[in-house]
Amino acid sequence: MKLRYALLSDIHGNLAALDAVLADLADWPEATLLDLGDTLYGPLDPRGTWQRLQAESATRRVLGINGNQDRDVIDGTSSTTMDYVLDELGAAGVRWLQRRPASVLVDNLVYACHGKPGDDTRYWLEDLDDGLRALGDIHADAAGIAAEILVCGHSHIPRVLTLPDGRMIVNPGSVGLPAFRDTDPPHAMQTGAPLARYARIEATDRGWLIDHRAVPYDHEQAVEQALDRDRLDWAQWLSSGWA
Template identity: 40%
Template sequence: MRIAVVSDIHGNLAALDAVLLDIERRGVDRVVDLGDLLSGPLQPRETADRLIALGWPTIAGNHERQVLTDPPERMGESDRFAAAQIRPDQREWMRGLPTTLRLNDEVLLVHGTARSDLECFIETVDAGGMRAATPDEAAERAGDSDARVILCGHTHVPRSLRLADGRLIVNPGSVGLQAYTGEHPYPHRVEVGTPQARYAIVERNGDGEWNAQLIAVDYDWNAAAELALRNGRPDWARALATGRV
């Protein structure tokens, strides 16, 4: 079984289309989406239409929750832009997305962790910023789930970690945004360091063991950066063009 895993598209339709072409070239059994679909100063409405047509197993991220439930005055700029752009039918589609999903007996989809869409899984944010989580921290977040592979997003950092009991935790990175600053639970920055779109393929081999391949895909990130700039977001323009804040 080969599963392509996408996450954190953030309305970057050009990056999503490039990833779609790469997935088609590689051949997979199915594609899953880990949320944070539309928020950002790019193409939320067009991205929603593309994702609805694709019909992938998809979960909601924290930005879907925020767009649907936060009043505009409490929203960040990215959520406010998306909320103003999307149509009522797209909102209804977002409302129907689960927060976690068991794809089959072995694969679990979460955005942050199963208990919170804001909690990092294989990274930890503390007073010093963001760092790689320890195996013990990741194991505590996995809890007693019997899934053999847990797919998570949220941090935009492409990484995988195998726990001592053999469970594999995989973050595919972000399709749409390779750098940002965050405030929860402490101020921190994330910088992947290159502008390529990211996704992953997870595969179960003949012995039943799951492995992950982390993939970077070229696309026209300069055009995406120019769109962000036209929409009043120089911070996004730099992140899109460089992978740094």
């Protein structure tokens, strides 16, 4: 059996981007789809995204974990966008999120979390002042995890990093939101292109083969959805990849 995994993260309810990624994965039908969280929150199409992932699970193995904004949906934190998401999902959609863990070890090979181990609100790889965190700190967060490859999301920035012990950490970037601005602390994450990003990883006799993919899609559809819900910030991020 080929050990192939498609890493999708931070879909943020962007069905148009998800559909483009799944179409790109048509030549990898046996690959496990591993969703790294922040899946449904956003002013786009949370219900359609949830239903699309459920449909995909009929034809391949689909595993998912929750991120910080999945927890926000479960908690029902009130805002105009959150009220829209909860109305779209209903109780069944929230229950779907509630069934997902915060982290998972897949096939005793791949460890997945959203942010960094034990904290889905922190970036595992990025330091907001220095670009990357110190390698020793990144490595310390991987202590005790018995896996050949470690995967995370949250920052929306595609990366691959090798630890001193030879293990690798992969962030596939964001399927549905190529840039964002946050306030705690104030910072921006941006890729500079309105593309849907994900990664393929495969165990080979040479080691793990990692393929970062950037897929074009009809991002103007997502922009219009954001504008319809008065999220001008999301419209800018989706249209350009800049924040």
